[in-house]
Amino acid sequence: MTATLIEGKLVAEEIRAELKKRIAALEKEGIRPGLAVVLVGEDPASQVYVGMKEKSCAELGIFSDPHHLPAGTTQAELLTLVRRLNADSRINGILVQLPLPDQIDETAVIEAIDPDKDVDGFHPVTLGRLVIGVDTFRPCTPAGVQELLLRSGVNLEGKSVVIVGRSNIVGKPLANMLLQKAPGANATVTIAHSRTADLPAVVKGADVVVAAMGSPEFIRGEWLKPGAVVIDVGVNRVDDPRAKRGYRLVGDVHFESAVKVASRISPVPGGVGPMTIVMLMTNTVLSAERTLKKRTGGK
Numbered sequence: 001m002t003a004t005l006i007e008g009k010l011v012a013e014e015i016r017a018e019l020k021k022r023i024a025a026l027e028k029e030g031i032r033p034g035l036a037v038v039l040v041g042e043d044p045a046s047q048v049y050v051g052m053k054e055k056s057c058a059e060l061g062i063f064s065d066p067h068h069l070p071a072g073t074t075q076a077e078l079l080t081l082v083r084r085l086n087a088d089s090r091i092n093g094i095l096v097q098l099p100l101p102d103q104i105d106e107t108a109v110i111e112a113i114d115p116d117k118d119v120d121g122f123h124p125v126t127l128g129r130l131v132i133g134v135d136t137f138r139p140c141t142p143a144g145v146q147e148l149l150l151r152s153g154v155n156l157e158g159k160s161v162v163i164v165g166r167s168n169i170v171g172k173p174l175a176n177m178l179l180q181k182a183p184g185a186n187a188t189v190t191i192a193h194s195r196t197a198d199l200p201a202v203v204k205g206a207d208v209v210v211a212a213m214g215s216p217e218f219i220r221g222e223w224l225k226p227g228a229v230v231i232d233v234g235v236n237r238v239d240d241p242r243a244k245r246g247y248r249l250v251g252d253v254h255f256e257s258a259v260k261v262a263s264r265i266s267p268v269p270g271g272v273g274p275m276t277i278v279m280l281m282t283n284t285v286l287s288a289e290r291t292l293k294k295r296t297g298g299k
């Protein structure tokens with residue numbers, strides 16, 4: 001058996017086409033969705049991510065408001081900027097790229113963002129709403145995973161989903177999303193992690209495996225139940241002298257062995273990666289739609 005690919009690139013393209021229509025409808029009402037993108041310092045990976053987010057805004061016709069601040073920015077300065085963006089009616093979403101330099105308390109900055117503009121889905125209020133199943137912004141990477149499964153026709157209802165990785169950004173929110181009584185959810189969810197006893201046996205019980213622990217090629221095909229669906233969230237650089245850049249990207253799943261056992265698998269790159277940014281754009285458009293709804297009295 002060879003698994004078929006779950007191609008995030010194609011699904012992201014489909015969502016972008018839908019977003020263009022929603023943005024056009026907002027335009028008719030005189031609204032252009034706006035995303036503030038805040039980057040502090042010169043971390044090369046963060047610069048690449050922020051550049052991709054700004055480019056995606058431009059392609060869709062979302063107003064992007066870039067704030068690239070020096071590495072020495074103080075916490076007080078950053079909090080002042082966040083508060084200003086909270087009050088700016090042109091801005092529907094605020095994204096503060098993480099990690100932040102050591103002198104800045106990340107939690108304090110995230111908590112300063114107005115939850116109504118928390119398009120990253122990192123604010124404790126957003127996460128609390130997510131846990132109790134109240135409509136809110138879904139954090140972008142878990143939302144990408146859920147959307148990828150839904151749009152690939154993978155029905156999770158009653159299925160056993162094992163999420164390997166317990167991060168605040170992926171594992172914990174995703175587990176809460178997939179166990180909700182809602183379309184694209186209703187799964188029986190297990191979160192496994194680095195201290196899980198006999199991880200291969202836990203993975204063996206899964207109809208759907210989501211790998212999100214950040215260890216290159218850790219999950220082996222032999223661990224999988226035949227026919228399992230595999231979503232690989234990992235993005236790891238491994239040295240490869242044959243590659244042009246001297247490295248290549250691999251996921252948390254050992255693709256060559258997994259592809260022989262799984263029924264469907266998302267590749268790295270081209271799987272979850274392209275979904276994350278499109279979900280950020282989706283949240284920004286959703287925020288603008290909510291603003292319009294409030295203006296028109298919920299009609």
Ligand code: GUN
Binds near residue numbers: 095096097098120141
């Ligand atoms: N750093 C790594 N991933 C992310 C993300 O999804 N959002 C933000 N703000 N920072 C990140």
